[in-house]
Amino acid sequence: MQKIPSHTKARHFGMVIDVDKCTGCASCMVACYSENNVSFRDEESAKMLSLNWIMVYKLTNGESFPDTEVCYLPQPCMHCDGKEFGKPPCVSVCPAVATDFDWPTGIVSQIYTRCFGCRYCMAACPYHARQFNWWDPVWPADMEKYLSPNVSARTRGVVEKCSFCYHRFQLARQKAYHEGRPEEIGEDEYQTACTQACPSGAITFGDLDNPEHEVYKLKQDRYAFRLLERLNTNPSVYYISKRKWVHRMADNYLEGEVPAAFAENEA
Amino acid sequence: MKIDRRCFLSLAGGLVVGHLLSPVPWKMTDDIAIWSQNWPWTPVPEDGPVRWKETVCTLCPGGCGVRVRTIRDRVVKIEGKEDHPVNRGSLCPLGYSSIQYLYGPSRVTTPMKRTGERGSGEFEPIGWDAAITEVTRKLGELRQNGKSHKTAVIAGDDRGTVPYLFKRFLEAYGSPNFIRTPSGRDAHETAAYLAQGKSAQNVGFDLENAKYILSFGCGLLDGCGAPGYQFAAYSNFGEDHKLVQVEPRLSNTAARAEKWLPAKPGTEAALALSMASVIIDRGLHNRNFISNHAFGFEDFTDDNGNMHKGFRSLVSEYTPSKAAEITGIDARRIESVAVEFARSDKPVAICGYYESRNTADIDKTLAVHALNALVGNINQAGGMFVFPEPDYDLPEVQKDNAASAGTEKPRADLAGSDQYPQSRYLLNLLPKRILEARNNDLPVEALLVVDANPVYTLEESEKVQEAFEKIPFIVSFSSFMDETAKMADIILPDHHFLEGSRDVPAPAGVGMPVEGFSVPVVDPQYDTRNVGDTIIDIAQEMGGSIGSSFPWDDYGDFLEKALSDRYRDLTRNGYIVNRDRVSGISDAFETDSGSYEFYPTRRHTADNGDTDKLPAYREIEIPGSNTNNAVALVAYQSPRIASGAVANPPFMTKTIDSKTLKEDKLFIQINPETARNLNLKQGDEAVIETPAGKATVRIDLFEGIMPGLAAMPAGLGHTAYSRFIAGKGVNVNALLRALPDPAYGMNTAWGIRAQLTKA
Ligand code: SF4
Numbered sequence A: 001m002q003k004i005p006s007h008t009k010a011r012h013f014g015m016v017i018d019v020d021k022c023t024g025c026a027s028c029m030v031a032c033y034s035e036n037n038v039s040f041r042d043e044e045s046a047k048m049l050s051l052n053w054i055m056v057y058k059l060t061n062g063e064s065f066p067d068t069e070v071c072y073l074p075q076p077c078m079h080c081d082g083k084e085f086g087k088p089p090c091v092s093v094c095p096a097v098a099t100d101f102d103w104p105t106g107i108v109s110q111i112y113t114r115c116f117g118c119r120y121c122m123a124a125c126p127y128h129a130r131q132f133n134w135w136d137p138v139w140p141a142d143m144e145k146y147l148s149p150n151v152s153a154r155t156r157g158v159v160e161k162c163s164f165c166y167h168r169f170q171l172a173r174q175k176a177y178h179e180g181r182p183e184e185i186g187e188d189e190y191q192t193a194c195t196q197a198c199p200s201g202a203i204t205f206g207d208l209d210n211p212e213h214e215v216y217k218l219k220q221d222r223y224a225f226r227l228l229e230r231l232n233t234n235p236s237v238y239y240i241s242k243r244k245w246v247h248r249m250a251d252n253y254l255e256g257e258v259p260a261a262f263a264e265n266e267a
Numbered sequence B: 001m002k003i004d005r006r007c008f009l010s011l012a013g014g015l016v017v018g019h020l021l022s023p024v025p026w027k028m029t030d031d032i033a034i035w036s037q038n039w040p041w042t043p044v045p046e047d048g049p050v051r052w053k054e055t056v057c058t059l060c061p062g063g064c065g066v067r068v069r070t071i072r073d074r075v076v077k078i079e080g081k082e083d084h085p086v087n088r089g090s091l092c093p094l095g096y097s098s099i100q101y102l103y104g105p106s107r108v109t110t111p112m113k114r115t116g117e118r119g120s121g122e123f124e125p126i127g128w129d130a131a132i133t134e135v136t137r138k139l140g141e142l143r144q145n146g147k148s149h150k151t152a153v154i155a156g157d158d159r160g161t162v163p164y165l166f167k168r169f170l171e172a173y174g175s176p177n178f179i180r181t182p183s184g185r186d187a188h189e190t191a192a193y194l195a196q197g198k199s200a201q202n203v204g205f206d207l208e209n210a211k212y213i214l215s216f217g218c219g220l221l222d223g224c225g226a227p228g229y230q231f232a233a234y235s236n237f238g239e240d241h242k243l244v245q246v247e248p249r250l251s252n253t254a255a256r257a258e259k260w261l262p263a264k265p266g267t268e269a270a271l272a273l274s275m276a277s278v279i280i281d282r283g284l285h286n287r288n289f290i291s292n293h294a295f296g297f298e299d300f301t302d303d304n305g306n307m308h309k310g311f312r313s314l315v316s317e318y319t320p321s322k323a324a325e326i327t328g329i330d331a332r333r334i335e336s337v338a339v340e341f342a343r344s345d346k347p348v349a350i351c352g353y354y355e356s357r358n359t360a361d362i363d364k365t366l367a368v369h370a371l372n373a374l375v376g377n378i379n380q381a382g383g384m385f386v387f388p389e390p391d392y393d394l395p396e397v398q399k400d401n402a403a404s405a406g407t408e409k410p411r412a413d414l415a416g417s418d419q420y421p422q423s424r425y426l427l428n429l430l431p432k433r434i435l436e437a438r439n440n441d442l443p444v445e446a447l448l449v450v451d452a453n454p455v456y457t458l459e460e461s462e463k464v465q466e467a468f469e470k471i472p473f474i475v476s477f478s479s480f481m482d483e484t485a486k487m488a489d490i491i492l493p494d495h496h497f498l499e500g501s502r503d504v505p506a507p508a509g510v511g512m513p514v515e516g517f518s519v520p521v522v523d524p525q526y527d528t529r530n531v532g533d534t535i536i537d538i539a540q541e542m543g544g545s546i547g548s549s550f551p552w553d554d555y556g557d558f559l560e561k562a563l564s565d566r567y568r569d570l571t572r573n574g575y576i577v578n579r580d581r582v583s584g585i586s587d588a589f590e591t592d593s594g595s596y597e598f599y600p601t602r603r604h605t606a607d608n609g610d611t612d613k614l615p616a617y618r619e620i621e622i623p624g625s626n627t628n629n630a631v632a633l634v635a636y637q638s639p640r641i642a643s644g645a646v647a648n649p650p651f652m653t654k655t656i657d658s659k660t661l662k663e664d665k666l667f668i669q670i671n672p673e674t675a676r677n678l679n680l681k682q683g684d685e686a687v688i689e690t691p692a693g694k695a696t697v698r699i700d701l702f703e704g705i706m707p708g709l710a711a712m713p714a715g716l717g718h719t720a721y722s723r724f725i726a727g728k729g730v731n732v733n734a735l736l737r738a739l740p741d742p743a744y745g746m747n748t749a750w751g752i753r754a755q756l757t758k759a
């Protein structure tokens, strides 16, 4: 089935995150809240109830002092391609077509006005990338003033998640269109808020299929891996780490089993 | 066919009432469908033309350049400014969150006057004129009674035009009591004075060009110093860059360092001196610098014929094996790091204050500065810089007799007294002095607080609070209802940095004489005034020589005159780099010897004798008793928790993981080994008690912390601001107690002994 209109250039946006570079500062998280009108409450410590489109997890190698190592793993929505291309786990289960795979970009969308809150997608997502609005958002005093008009505020009863800042893609596309180059969007013209915010340069974003883009090269790094790769969700988010224990944490390895990037060394 | 929600609901309605001919149910169903998508309580932000504006963030002393996305008169997003020399596009989470302080429930929206008990938080709005009259009347009364010296100013900084105006005010009014809040700057400033003869200057480290950063506990990636500057340097690290972190806890900085040296807390001086001994032993020091610009490197005889030990002899006592015993770091590692450091093309040694931002270990700082001198990197690219702030060419302050008499009086905080002659500010001593004063002789009777929140940030918060309760008149200039503002009699709220103009002095620790300038990007949202205008108004209303010392129309007029030829560039570019303020090596040192003094002849020692001038490792006996279930409590910084004068905004609190803060309970990190000894498990509730206070916490087992320590994040446990900020966890400052250096009065306690017991 032809899913991409013939006049649209196919892209496949994705991310490569250097875990060895990430400091765990959470600038990406905060930039994302601000960019995407993510609401907050006075109690946020129950993380299953807290709205975060990108979460930065702390990983520890478990060795005792002073051989301990710590890494931070930023995790947005993986924008999975699915086992069958175009069928991410969350999309397949949505009865309302509220979440969909966008063929021209590879971005998994979330349409709040369609979502009626059954939360099947949350159950289907192996990455906990989705969160449910259990409450109506409140912006106390006049905090409402800082909301961006580019992203709609959500209501109680809908699921939300990372969109790869899709509105930024739309703005870049509009601009390109107005400038008479409808299909030419430069690598730096469309960058997500978290990528841009990362003060360590740990996140790289771009078209995974475009050999000119940085991510194209990085995803082929010897130490690149994806989370729960063996579930065949085909995430569009890659990670790089030279630490074997980090690779081990990214999937369910059996004892003694060696992550792919290190298999050669140990053979 | 497309089925949207509207059709869907109509169809559903149709199944039930389809046989009815009446249009009413159809209409109703349609209305419900429309209503379901138009939640009146969900805001629809107004769209409009986007304009990006640029300014400088001043929420912390980091001074990052920011670009601000505005839509009509609203600020919707803050980002890092790519071409600002401090942060080069980087920005910390606090900078990104700063919109949550522009708007929101924490702001003081109009001048306020206290109505309830002090500290009750009960205020009533009072107009600007009435508020200023009230302040001038109180200050005037004191002055009339010959007590002008009992007015003090507590400020977050002493550089820049706003602190300048406050200092100028005190001088014209008649008080010596301008007090800067304690920070990592105290020790660096003192060390630069002792070793380089530079008085009250900036000490910074050129991390942008350094290749080998040897950090003695500086939380470079944990939010200390100038976070944006440090992040930017880190993001440009290549293969040939190395970061070595000395710290007893695997902090974010240590986790990202090439090497982590978990030295026992308080032993950093021994480690630094031992590394110096390795460098000298192997002849890796910069001979050119040592022979031309150093004093006291070798043993020497002074004019009176007394022999003195030089730096070389001193450090020879700190062999790696001896240092290994003291610090717990393997001798071979000490040697290899020392050698790598000295052989590096651009090495720099820095130190900071993971344990508490308020401490000042002069010996450690002198030892770390000496490492830089050994490799000859003073005022060299990639090295350590010492430079003065730009001064202002302004008319002399006019002083009447009262002013002259008042400014001659001794300071309330004992800085500059016979006991602490070389210290400039000792805020940590003030609360005790107030509490111990007999009622009719308080050292401070009127207090103005600007850009500071001492009630929260000083050790032993409870005592500080008690001391503040005794001060008869407190004025706060805070934009936010912080803990100190809550204690005030009058609040004269300043603008948020996005609403006003202000110069921004070189950020803490930045190795470059940069000066920034912030400009308004939106109109003031509330009835606030630039604090510069407020203090000028107060001075002018006081009249006489005070008023005539402030001959400016307003703060804008003053800024233009004070910044004179820099004004245009500053307002146009948002910053300037005053390269000419860094002296070349030939005139870098203003000591008596004209050299870098490894043996700081000026150093004041407690016995005021000639001994102990050289930096040395002196064991610090932290407060508290060492009983069975004692741990040493240290504060740690996290980039996700703002621990300075400005509290953690809701966005940042949202990023805190549930092993740090859960259901408003704070976790302390201890090593599993410590936990076993104390019979504690992950998540347990426990009571931690120190000589300063007591709190209920939860336990987080973390392998990356030295056994015997307990680490608590700084920056939580606020009691003011708003419900989104207050009541989360514990304020670690409330559990700490300062231990004054016998010769300098600054706090030297890296931690405190605490009893940790299962609740
Ligand atoms: S990460 Fe989860 S929400 Fe995102 S595309 Fe994959 S399954 Fe869907």
Ligand code: SF4
Residues within 6 Å of the ligand: A021, A022, A023, A024, A025, A026, A027, A028, A029, A056, A072, A074, A197, A198, A199, A200, A201, A202, A203
């Ligand atoms: S902003 Fe960058 S360094 Fe900070 S937590 Fe996110 S990915 Fe990591």
Ligand code: SF4
Residues within 6 Å of the ligand: B057, B058, B059, B060, B061, B062, B063, B064, B087, B091, B092, B093, B094, B095, B096, B226, B227, B228
């Ligand atoms: S580091 Fe400081 S100055 Fe820079 S953005 Fe953060 S709060 Fe603002």
